[in-house]
Amino acid sequence: MDTEHYFVTCAKGVEPVLADELRGIGAGDIKPGRGGVRFSGDLALLYKANLWLRTAIRVLRPILEATVTSPDELYDAVRTLDWSRYMTPDHTLAVDSNVRDSGITHSKYAALRVKDAICDQFVDRVGRRPSVNVDEPMVGLNLHIYRDQAVLSLESSGESLHKRGYRPILTKAPLNESLAAALILMTGWKPETPFIDPLCGSGVLPIEAAWMALRRPPGLTRKRFGFQGWMDYDVQLWTALRDEARRGMGRTLPAPVLGSDLRGDAVAFAIDNARAAGIGRLLRFDKRDVRDFRPPEGPPGVILCNPPYGERIGEEKDLVPLYKLLGEVFAERCAGWTAFVFTGNPTLADAIGLRPAAQIPLFNGKIACRLLRFEPE
Numbered sequence: 086m087d088t089e090h091y092f093v094t095c096a097k098g099v100e101p102v103l104a105d106e107l108r109g110i111g112a113g114d115i116k117p118g119r120g121g122v123r124f125s126g127d128l129a130l131l132y133k134a135n136l137w138l139r140t141a142i143r144v145l146r147p148i149l150e151a152t153v154t155s156p157d158e159l160y161d162a163v164r165t166l167d168w169s170r171y172m173t174p175d176h177t178l179a180v181d182s183n184v185r186d187s188g189i190t191h192s193k194y195a196a197l198r199v200k201d202a203i204c205d206q207f208v209d210r211v212g213r214r215p216s217v218n219v220d221e222p223m224v225g226l227n228l229h230i231y232r233d234q235a236v237l238s239l240e241s242s243g244e245s246l247h248k249r250g251y252r253p254i255l256t257k258a259p260l261n262e263s264l265a266a267a268l269i270l271m272t273g274w275k276p277e278t279p280f281i282d283p284l285c286g287s288g289v290l291p292i293e294a295a296w297m298a299l300r301r302p303p304g305l306t307r308k309r310f311g312f313q314g315w316m317d318y319d320v321q322l323w324t325a326l327r328d329e330a331r332r333g334m335g336r337t338l339p340a341p342v343l344g345s346d347l348r349g350d351a352v353a354f355a356i357d358n359a360r361a362a363g364i365g366r367l368l369r370f371d372k373r374d375v376r377d378f379r380p381p382e383g384p385p386g387v388i389l390c391n392p393p394y395g396e397r398i399g400e401e402k403d404l405v406p407l408y409k410l411l412g413e414v415f416a417e418r419c420a421g422w423t424a425f426v427f428t429g430n431p432t433l434a435d436a437i438g439l440r441p442a443a444q445i446p447l448f449n450g451k452i453a454c455r456l457l458r459f460e461p462e
């Protein structure tokens with residue numbers, strides 16, 4: 086199989102863990118960048134990336150890199166490719182685009198010119214053209230323009246990889262699944278030790294932790310990937326990789342994975358989500374105020390939580406007591422455990438009142454956040 090170059094996107098700050106994940110699946114030429122990581126590999130590796138990468142958002146296969154200063158130059162550059170390598174007039178396509186600091190200012194117009202260039206080439210050569218399907222294209226394209234550098238890629242993932250499919254209902258301020266997985270990997274948690282989220286909301290942190298402990302790939306039951314609409318889709322290869330992953334999965338957790346939350350409705354969602362994730366019987370979720378939280382007896386593990394951080398004015402003041410309480414609970418009851426708090430509010434982080442042993446800067450969407458590590462003695 087030929088080796089190709091790929092680019093996999095992720096949230097800012099997550100690049101080093103994504104690079105580790107890529108090493109783990111055997112990728113080559115791994116180069117972390119901003120908001121993503123470059124790598125190389127064959128078609129099997131591209132499928133594995135989509136199946137296995139927990140912290141990724143999408144895996145792109147660049148097919149054109151060009152210097153362009155206007156939409157017309159972009160059109161001309163796109164026409165230099167032989168599009169019959171990637172689709173036929175019977176395929177549907179869509180072009181997604183993002184443009185930054187460029188003379189080409191309208192990303193939608195740039196995407197339209199790309200689509201025109203492809204369709205015009207087909208009309209000139211065979212008299213028919215592919216049609217557009219924005220929701221579920223057979224071939225999805227991603228256009229990225231930074232200054233005057235355009236990169237056009239085939240989008241191999243389809244929908245964003247964080248959409249695992251187990252969380253239909255979103256509670257307040259949910260953490261996306263890829264970022265949740267990144268936080269867990271950053272804690273250095275070992276599945277032989279317990280994992281607890283005492284402010285678990287919809288349960289995403291315990292669910293992602295359990296999938297890791299079971300070696301269950303996040304893409305195992307996903308309905309569709311972008312590469313399944315490509316002309317070179319190798320259904321046997323894909324099925325073999327998925328079956329191999331399934332055979333390697335554990336059935337039980339080596340140590341408890343637990344969640345609790347003050348809100349009964351959040352706990353009910355977490356239980357439903359765990360069931361949809363195929364691990365309903367393995368996890369335990371309880372309705373409990375963190376005030377009454379006590380880690381289980383036995384060997385210590387990791388506590389990881391994402392308390393509310395008051396994005397609206399006025400909420401910050403109300404949340405100070407919760408953060409102060411967290412600090413007290415860690416200091417008084419969690420000796421030997423490693424506790425992590427993910428928050429986007431530095432004032433509230435200070436209210437914890439303990440000195441963090443480490444702080445990792447990250448982004449949750451556009452919000453600058455930090456993962457704080459505490460080591461209560």
Ligand SMILES: C[S@@+](CC[C@H](N)C(=O)[O-])C[C@H]1O[C@@H](n2cnc3c(N)ncnc32)[C@H](O)[C@@H]1O
Binds near residue numbers: 256283286287376
């Ligand atoms: C930002 S949300 C967590 C989101 C979660 N990680 C997810 O993705 O769904 C914060 C959670 O803390 C819970 N919470 C707030 N105060 C609490 C308390 N005193 N004890 C336990 N849970 C609390 C809220 O009910 C909410 O579900």
